[in-house]
Amino acid sequence: MSLKLRYMTLADIPQVVQIDRRSFRSAWSEKTYAYEIRESPYTFMVVIEERWPIPPARGWRRLWQFLTQVVPTTTENRILGYGGLWCIQGEAHISTIASHPDYRRRGYGEILLASMIQKSLFLEANQVVLEVRVSNVNAQRLYQKWGFVTAGIKEHYYHDDGEDAYDMRLPLDDSVRLTFPAQYSALIAQSGLDDEYTAFARTRG
Numbered sequence: 735m736s737l738k739l740r741y742m743t744l745a746d747i748p749q750v751v752q753i754d755r756r757s758f759r760s761a762w763s764e765k766t767y768a769y770e771i772r773e774s775p776y777t778f779m780v781v782i783e784e785r786w787p788i789p790p791a792r793g794w795r796r797l798w799q800f801l802t803q804v805v806p807t808t809t810e811n812r813i814l815g816y817g818g819l820w821c822i823q824g825e826a827h828i829s830t831i832a833s834h835p836d837y838r839r840r841g842y843g844e845i846l847l848a849s850m851i852q853k854s855l856f857l858e859a860n861q862v863v864l865e866v867r868v869s870n871v872n873a874q875r876l877y878q879k880w881g882f883v884t885a886g887i888k889e890h891y892y893h894d895d896g897e898d899a900y901d902m903r904l905p906l907d908d909s910v911r912l913t914f915p916a917q918y919s920a921l922i923a924q925s926g927l928d929d930e931y932t933a934f935a936r937t938r939g
């Protein structure tokens with residue numbers, strides 16, 4: 735079994751949309767994800783992927799074991815969480831973030847958030863901003879844990895029910911620039927994730 739942090743691809747969309755629908759009242763469409771992955775020059779979508787070998791049919795186990803010594807193993811994957819980052823003119827904006835409902839409170843939300851902060855630093859953004867429902871206390875805790883502060887309130891921000899949003903911000907000042915990368919490396923090392931998202935430039939899905 736392996737865990738990877740990488741750019742979202744078109745092939746991830748069906749699983750991502752399922753998580754989205756279970757996580758938000760107004761889910762993004764497949765088309766929106768495809769646009770963000772393939773066309774938007776300002777977007778850096780991320781996923782955490784779990785991958786494991788497909789078990790062989792019973793009677794063929796022995797033969798399979800022999801064959802996998804010489805042919806690549808087939809694998810299956812599961813998306814455990816995803817996030818979206820826009821970066822325009824020095825401002826990074828977290829557009830979305832969710833972990834799979836069956837895999838919450840395992841640190842994946844934190845890894846996704848931290849990876850987007852690290853990406854924002856790499857892109858030389860001055861700050862990271864986001865909106866969060868005033869009722870979404872769990873997400874607010876996550877953002878506060880990583881240094882975000884509430885800068886204001888956006889009234890009736892959400893179209894579906896008119897709920898207000900907090901405007902939360904993390905200024906990427908010198909002290910964050912100095913300390914964050916080491917903090918991020920420690921988090922990734924601890925998680926055992928292979929991080930392709932912050933390590934490589936984006937390629938189209």
Ligand SMILES: CC(C)(COP(=O)(O)OP(=O)(O)OC[C@H]1O[C@@H](n2cnc3c(N)ncnc32)[C@H](O)[C@@H]1OP(=O)(O)O)[C@@H](O)C(=O)NCCC(=O)NCCS
Pocket residue numbers: 757758830831832833834837838839840841842843844845865866867870872873875876877879
């Ligand atoms: C918010 C969300 C992404 C957190 O993901 P997660 O994988 O469960 O979070 P983590 O395990 O990484 O938790 C990190 C921190 O977030 C906070 N947190 C997350 N879930 C929490 C909960 N149920 N209760 C209290 N704090 C919580 C805590 O500060 C936690 O740190 P701790 O474990 O040291 O207490 C997840 O709940 C989710 O997908 N929610 C639905 C979508 C959503 O609301 N997205 C945010 C839109 S603005």
